[in-house]
Amino acid sequence: MSDMAKDHLKAPEVLAKNGLGHPSSAVAQAFALFDGAVYLGASAPRASTAEDAARIFRHLPDGASWTPCYTAAPRRLDAAAEARLAARRPLADATGAPETLAEAFGITCFAPFEGKGDGLTRLYAGTASLFGPGLLRSGPGGAFEDISAPPFAEGDIATGALQSFQGRLYAAPRGEITAEIDEAAAPRTARLYASDDPADPESWQQASRPGFGTDLPGEIVALCATHGHLYAATACARKGFALWRTEGGESLPHNWTQVLEAGAFRFAQNMMAASLCAFGDHLYIGTGIPGLGAARTIDVAEAAPELLRIAADGTWDVVVGTTRISPDGLKVPLSAQGPGFDDPFNAAISALVEHDGALYAGTQNWAPYAAIHAGEGVPLQGGFQLWRSLDGESWEPVLDEGAGEVTETGIRAMISTEAGLWIGTERHTPLMRLIDRMAGGARTELAAASTGFSVLKLA
Amino acid sequence: MPEPLFIIAPPRSYTSLIGGMIGQHPQIYGLPELNLAHTETLGGVMATLKGPIAPLIAGILRLLAELHEGEQTEDAVVRARAWMMKRAHWTVDRVFQHIQEQVGDRILLEKSPMTVMNVEHMRRRHRIFPRASYLHLTRHPVTTGTSLMSLRETMFAGGAVGGGEAAPGRPARDPENQWRACHENIEAFTAELEPGQCLRVKAELLLSDPEGYLAQICDWLGIDSSPEAIEAMMHPETSPFACLGPPSAKFGNDPNYLKNPALDRERIKKVKAPPLDTPITWRSDGSHFAPATMKLARQFGYG
Incomplete structure (x- = not known):
């Protein structure tokens, strides 16, 4: 980013820090505006102890503090959870598995919805868990309760996306997204369920045929309702993401039409649709590579993300990204910016939101990890970036380098409020310290750094 | 003068056919394979293209003969070689200036596969043409390798393929390694370019609808994409370099292409994308592609 561009950068207000007292809460993953309050879903993706728990906090507009609404309870490890834990920790030491883990380690998404038996609009939350994905529902006083989850399969670990549409709540379960799973003899395919009464276990039905009726691999990771359609975006390490949509209707499963295929013809380099957001006349899609973006565990080379957009008629453009030919014509980035907003260290455009007439895009940035891997002599630099556009085509920087904290590597969630734009971050300081030690380093700035997510506000 | 267009791809990536087609656009001059990027001067070119790779000098000889005399006879090629020897001190930059002066305001199109064997070759040429356009062609590694082995067997009929076997079951110069090394060089080089300066294209996709995709390439280059211009591109055989040359400069491009340069729509309809995860046909050890x-x-x- 040029020095001239940096002149425009603002200093945000800090609304939460240090994972709100839980250092292992590394990710502020989901926001919702509900019943006059901001709800925050936090995740502890390490998922190795009972302290690594999914948490929900509430913040009233006139209040100065966060109220805990939900903390996943400890649960004794079963064989399936132990196997999933072992798969996620191949380099774990010989101390063995813990006796208990948190029932869920993450809150992945929120959706306000009134089910037939709810009596009023409730806030639903999807969870990530080594015991299998779940669904929470807000009750009186803002507390959350476990309710029935949509059917899930072996290997599922998260309710990846929730969306209300035409009187139903839609939920997409998913597993880990890795090349190894794509390579398996029976690769995982997209599944989507719908219910008009989510608390009733019998109410969940398939909203699409598995894989949308194709044999294409890839699981649904994002949902968005706009243009009178429900859109579902997938992740696939082998082929690149795809985007499907349906007009819905009473009968299930719905008829779906593929809007984008093969990572919008950037193939595996557009592995995942990391974020969706309607803005103006278009649906915007931020792509990316999950995890830390360094692509060491996922067999996709480093590839900075793109920002794409879809019109109601299904035509599409590259806004930020790579020039290419396609069956739909020549695609030239409308912003004249290359992948990652011209920064190869951006791994994902991980959050998109409309606020005060502008579209905001937050990134995950792996430059700090690259510096740590490179060794002690390489200065720590990088951190998340926030970009803004009034027309969806011309973009300007708003925040850079983790807003001054290099360990703030990602923006994972944003929400527009009357008080300003709220930004939920991702910060894995303990992991950075570990990588630093493995690289032979002892960086004092990491020893002094905060741990856990932050919530920032731009007025 | 217009900025040149370079096709960058490993050998056997349909560069001859696609380069031949693009080179027939009325605003483009399709060059034979010049092989100038690995050195600084014409003298360096003559000093290095010797021995087993001596045939690689045919392209520049045929081009100079054609530009200077309007024909590619043996005598004209001999005079072209003499012209080069007198100008051994000329830099590659100056050689391209000379070519451009002869060709006029048409875009020069060049596609020597040797350029991508080393990322420094591409960087050297880029220092001369920092605003050039690059078309990165890809072809499936299985069919690229099969095609390369077939060419080697043709060129070295009766002899060892690729210089004998380096390991049991594997040719010494395994096509997989060449495919990956060339593309890694290209990726490293193109990462340094401005957005939009390089267009990566699957050759199979382009050949599935040449009129449609070549029109997009014209739009990318900012040149005429009218039906007349596209029709001209459907006839690579009309290039003065789309045939075998005289005895001392016979090639300058893929020998098979020079023998049959016309667009064969029936043949390209048969272009397939085989699965990636299958045993490699040019090896006898049953191995698959490496993860990289x-x-x-x-x-x-x-895949």
Whole structure:
């Protein structure tokens, strides 16, 4: 980013820090505006102890503090959870598995919805868990309760996306997204369920045929309702993401039409649709590579993300990204910016939101990890970036380098409020310290750094 | 003068056919393979293109003969070689200036596969043409390798393929390694370019609808994409370099292409994308592609 561009950068207000007292809460993953309050879903993706728990906090507009609404309870490890834990920790030491883990380690998404038996609009939350994905529902006083989850399969670990549409709540379960799973003899395919009464276990039905009726691999990771359609975006390490949509209707499963295929013809380099957001006349899609973006565990080379957009008629453009030919014509980035907003260290455009007439895009940035891997002599630099556009085509920087904290590597969630734009971050300081030690380093700035997510506000 | 267009791809990536087609656009001059990027001067070119790779000098000889005398006879090629020897001190930059002066305001199109064997070759040429356009062609690694082995067997009929076997069951110069190394060089080089300066294209996709995709390439280059211009591109055989040359400068391009340069729509309809994860046919050890090759192939949309 040029020095001239940096002149425009603002200093945000800090609304939460240090994972709100839980250092292992590394990710502020989901926001919702509900019943006059901001709800925050936090995740502890390490998922190795009972302290690594999914948490929900509430913040009233006139209040100065966060109220805990939900903390996943400890649960004794079963064989399936132990196997999933072992798969996620191949380099774990010989101390063995813990006796208990948190029932869920993450809150992945929120959706306000009134089910037939709810009596009023409730806030639903999807969870990530080594015991299998779940669904929470807000009750009186803002507390959350476990309710029935949509059917899930072996290997599922998260309710990846929730969306209300035409009187139903839609939920997409998913597993880990890795090349190894794509390579398996029976690769995982997209599944989507719908219910008009989510608390009733019998109410969940398939909203699409598995894989949308194709044999294409890839699981649904994002949902968005706009243009009178429900859109579902997938992740696939082998082929690149795809985007499907349906007009819905009473009968299930719905008829779906593929809007984008093969990572919008950037193939595996557009592995995942990391974020969706309607803005103006278009649906915007931020792509990316999950995890830390360094692509060491996922067999996709480093590839900075793109920002794409879809019109109601299904035509599409590259806004930020790579020039290419396609069956739909020549695609030239409308912003004249290359992948990652011209920064190869951006791994994902991980959050998109409309606020005060502008579209905001937050990134995950792996430059700090690259510096740590490179060794002690390489200065720590990088951190998340926030970009803004009034027309969806011309973009300007708003925040850079983790807003001054290099360990703030990602923006994972944003929400527009009357008080300003709220930004939920991702910060894995303990992991950075570990990588630093493995690289032979002892960086004092990491020893002094905060741990856990932050919530920032731009007025 | 217009900025040149370079096709960058490993050998056997349909560069001859696609380069031949693009080179027939009325605003483009399609060059034979010049092989100038690995050195600084004409003298360096003559000093290095010797021995087993001596045939690689045919392209520049045929071009100079054609530009200077309007024909590519043996005598004209001999005079072209003499012209080069007198100008051994000329830099590659000056040689391109000379070519451009002869060709006029048409875009020069060049596609020597040797350029991508080393990322420094591409960087050297880029220092001369920092605003050039680059068309990165990809082809499935299985069919690229099969095609390369077939060519080697043709050229070295009766002899060892690729200089004998380096390991049991494997040719010494395994096509997989060449495919991956060339593309890694290209990826490293193109990462340094401005957005939009390089267009990566699956050759199979382009050949599935040449009129449609060549029109997009014209739009990318900012040149005429009218039906007349596209029709001209459907006839690579009309290039003065789309045939075998005289005895001392016979090639300058893929020998098979020079024997049959016309667009064969029936043949390109048969272009297939085989699965990536199958035993490699040019090896006898039943092995598959390395993970790094698979990774790169998937970035390009294969498998």
